[in-house]
Amino acid sequence: MRGSKKLPPATEGNQIEIKPPHNNELGKVESMLVHFAQGKRLHRFSAERLMDHCLPTTVSDLQRKYSITFSREWVEVPNRFKRPTRVKLYYLVGEHLHKAQAIVSRRVKHETN
Numbered sequence: 179m180r181g182s183k184k185l186p187p188a189t190e191g192n193q194i195e196i197k198p199p200h201n202n203e204l205g206k207v208e209s210m211l212v213h214f215a216q217g218k219r220l221h222r223f224s225a226e227r228l229m230d231h232c233l234p235t236t237v238s239d240l241q242r243k244y245s246i247t248f249s250r251e252w253v254e255v256p257n258r259f260k261r262p263t264r265v266k267l268y269y270l271v272g273e274h275l276h277k278a279q280a281i282v283s284r285r286v287k288h289e290t291n
Contacts, residue, residue, distance in 0.1 A: 253267045
């Protein structure tokens, strides 16, 4: 497929171990913010494993709610039939990653007090 990068299986979105949040009341959008703040890069199939069934909507909600901008790129990943499929990879970099980390950090401090 033209214009897309092929990711090796080990880097398709699981390169960072994620510890689940301690707060059971953490909603889906905030839970996904924690993953992105930890540097995770996700596409629609990797997000499914985190129980997010509509990643583009979650990304849109995070951008609107927290005024952060996601980087995006097309990548090829194998689908369930082992055929290459183009999907959008979402991730945070630079000031937007730092802003997300600060938001998550403030939330964790607030919940422990």
